[in-house]
Amino acid sequence: MRTPLLLLLALSISACSDTGLKLVSDYGGVYESSITGRVCDPDTNQWMTGATVYTHIVSDAGQLIGTVESITDEEGYYHLTSLRDGLVYTVYVQYGSTVLDQYDVDLSGGGDVVVPDPTCGGSVSGDVAVVTGDFDDMAAVLQAVGITSFTIIDGRDSAGLVEFLRSSANLAPYQAVYFAGGHVEEDVVYDTDGSDVAGDVPAVLASIHDYVTGGGKVVASDWSYDVIEQVWPDKVDFHGDDAVPNAAQLGVPMNVNANVVDDGLTTAVGASTMQVNFDLDAWPVVESVGDGVKVLQTGDVTWRFGMDTTNESAKPLALSFPAGDGTVVLTAWRMASNTDGKGGKVIRYLINDL
Helix, strand or coil: CHHHHHHHHHHHCCCCCCCCCCCCCCCCCCCCEEEEEEEECCCCCCEECCCEEEEECCCCCCEECCCCEEEEECEEEEEEECCCEEEEEEEEEECCCCCEEEEEEECCCCCEEHHHHCCCCCCCCCEEECCCCCCCCCHHHHHHCCCCCCEEECCHHHHHHHHHCCCCHHHHHCEEEEEECCCECCCCCCCCCCCCCCHHHHHHHHHHHHHCCCCEEEEEEHHHHHHHHHHHHCCCCEEECCCCCCEEEECCEEEEEEHHHHHHHHHHCCCCCCEEEECCCCCEEEEEEECCCCCEEEEEEEEEEEEEEEEEEEEEEEEEEEECCCCEECCCCCCCCCCHHHHHHHHHHHHHHC
């Protein structure tokens, strides 16, 4: 597959323009179309930086006009611009001397075409459910790590959320359920005022427990920690009174120099330290963990109660534990603010390998 590229580049006798178009001569036409897409590394299942993406422009008579190429950025994106309108282009993806992929993109109607992201999420297969919230964007997080198949559950619709969570049969089709911080919790995972006359809360807690015990996976971030606290109260000791919702949400906005203390995560990240961004006004502080809980990250944190500020060392920032045949994962930090660089590698590990 390399020969056509090298041959056609050799045929392009003029210098490159700023757009990357190598013109042999002017065959007319309008050059206002573009193709944007993304490249996934087939070996690491991460977005590939430094891949060469190219396509050839031909005249109506089938003569070579030139070759346009782009180098993928740190998020795997490429942009092929100034393409001749009205053609069907074959896009080639090459890294080093290897052509990784090729596919056709129809620009017969002109315009700017965005190619759907390829799957780039490693071992995740099948559908997953995302419970949306006000304080994390889990759907964007999954897309950032290459998972494009998921079902959205509106976590701000109390009745709809209860209906979904109340039966483990509703959860069973999903490989994992992701809880984004900021979904409705009152009369869903706790009842502080005795208003849950229908018994929804115990039914929801039992359903989530049974789903995970049966082999499912629950992933919760930042403010959604109450799900884990209510379903598995003995596994994690959050700051404050565990019987009081949101009592642990005292952490102050800060960047934490975290220690990666799990061997598998260290390998995935390629480092034993990393920076974690806590960008919310408050986030849940974990004091300690119970039996069977694996701490993945630790760091020195600061929390505030009223006017008093306290610094504590080596507190868990991310953790996981088995529950029956399933798995529970928690990050005290908001995932959407930690998808780049090492943070993205952590999230892929949490999603794919735990």
